[in-house]
Amino acid sequence: MKRVGQSPLTCLTLLAALLMAALTQPLAVVKSEASVQLEFGIKMATKGLWREAVLRFEKASRLDSGNAVTFNNLAVAYESLGRFDQAREAYAKALSLSPSDRRIQENQKRFLAFFATLPRGSHAP
Amino acid sequence: MLRRALLIVAGLAAPAIMAGAGVCIAVEVRIELPSPARIDTTGIKRILVGGFRAGDHPTVDLGREVNRLLRDMLGKDTDFEIINAEPLPLPEQPVEEAVRNTAYWKRLGTRFNADLILGGTFEFEERDESGFVQEDIISELTGQRYRRSRWVEREAFKMDMGLYMFRGTSGELVFEDHFAEGNTFPGKGNDALSVLHDLMERIRENVVGIVMPRTRLETRYLLTE
Numbered sequence: 001m002k003r004v005g006q007s008p009l010t011c012l013t014l015l016a017a018l019l020m021a022a023l024t025q026p027l028a029v030v031k032s033e034a035s036v037q038l039e040f041g042i043k044m045a046t047k048g049l050w051r052e053a054v055l056r057f058e059k060a061s062r063l064d065s066g067n068a069v070t071f072n073n074l075a076v077a078y079e080s081l082g083r084f085d086q087a088r089e090a091y092a093k094a095l096s097l098s099p100s101d102r103r104i105q106e107n108q109k110r111f112l113a114f115f116a117t118l119p120r121g122s123h124a125p
Numbered sequence: 126m127l128r129r130a131l132l133i134v135a136g137l138a139a140p141a142i143m144a145g146a147g148v149c150i151a152v153e154v155r156i157e158l159p160s161p162a163r164i165d166t167t168g169i170k171r172i173l174v175g176g177f178r179a180g181d182h183p184t185v186d187l188g189r190e191v192n193r194l195l196r197d198m199l200g201k202d203t204d205f206e207i208i209n210a211e212p213l214p215l216p217e218q219p220v221e222e223a224v225r226n227t228a229y230w231k232r233l234g235t236r237f238n239a240d241l242i243l244g245g246t247f248e249f250e251e252r253d254e255s256g257f258v259q260e261d262i263i264s265e266l267t268g269q270r271y272r273r274s275r276w277v278e279r280e281a282f283k284m285d286m287g288l289y290m291f292r293g294t295s296g297e298l299v300f301e302d303h304f305a306e307g308n309t310f311p312g313k314g315n316d317a318l319s320v321l322h323d324l325m326e327r328i329r330e331n332v333v334g335i336v337m338p339r340t341r342l343e344t345r346y347l348l349t350e
Contacts, residue, residue: 035350038349038350039349039350042152042347042349045154045347046152046154046347050156067350068348069149069348069349069350072346072347072348073347073348076154076156076345076346076347079156079158079345080156080157080158081159082158082159103151103346103348104346104348106346107345107346110343110344110345111345114158114160114341114343117160118160118161119161119162119163119164
């Protein structure tokens with residue numbers, strides 16, 4: 001009787017575990033790949049290899065489009081390459097995902113101050 | 126048993142929640158921003174620094190000095206040929222009209238074979254800013270802190286340059302902007318010429334950046350998860 005009584009609960013536990021694993025596993029894999037790209041991009045950026053950094057951040061943003069960190073870093077990398085219109089969009093996206101992040105706010109503020117000094121038509125060389 | 130099952134489910138969900146709530150660290154990086162020239166310099170080879178309408182100053186010939194400093198800046202930091210000419214007076218008309226006097230600027234362009242001509246206005250003021258300041262003192266005898274007023278002599282200097290650029294071939298106005306700087310120095314009798322050089326030096330990058338692409342060094346935050 002005990003064994004029969006325990007069986008549905010064990011099954012329920014296993015089922016729940018499998019369900020959670022099925023739900024979280026693909027997401028975790030995608031997140032992890034996005035994180036790998038993000039981390040590699042940061043390494044490249046700190047070495048001044050901004051073209052490579054842009055490629056990595058772009059890839060990370062495609063894998064995880066809800067990460068403000070990725071869009072912030074992408075914006076900084078775009079700035080370094082003089083792709084100012086894209087930088088503006090990336091900052092806007094980063095702030096829409098994380099409106100209260102002071103570092104993103106500060107980055108955007110500094111960028112906009114610089115952007116205002118540019119002549120018209122020179123934003124995307 | 127049911128509680129145990131729920132705990133297992135919660136245990137599996139926790140890493141996903143933790144990952145979602147990732148804590149980020151900021152790394153400050155310096156970036157070089159490519160900043161294009163503010164005017165189209167196609168076809169420009171020779172630059173003439175023309176006249177500046179400047180106020181009077183007891184010790185400095187402002188018009189001449191500004192002309193000399195601008196020629197020096199552009200000669201050192203650009204690839205253009207800077208025409209070596211004495212400062213020329215602006216036409217005898219209000220500045221707003223003078224800058225629209227295309228015939229005058231075109232004539233200068235032809236006379237000096239200049240592709241680009243600079244001119245404008247220049248104001249340089251010095252003002253006595255001496256006054257009482259409050260300062261906190263700690264008594265050596267009692268160790269007590271007290272506040273006292275002290276007379277401090279100071280001089281403030283301010284410059285404002287209205288800079289205009291004209292295409293030599295047509296006399297057309299291609300650029301206009303104002304550059305203002307100021308500083309306050311302790312004491313009296315500060316050398317106005319040195320201060321003028323110091324203030325002009327501060328606008329060097331901005332002036333050169335009008336005709337030359339520059340890189341600007343700035344800092345940004347890269348974020349890590």
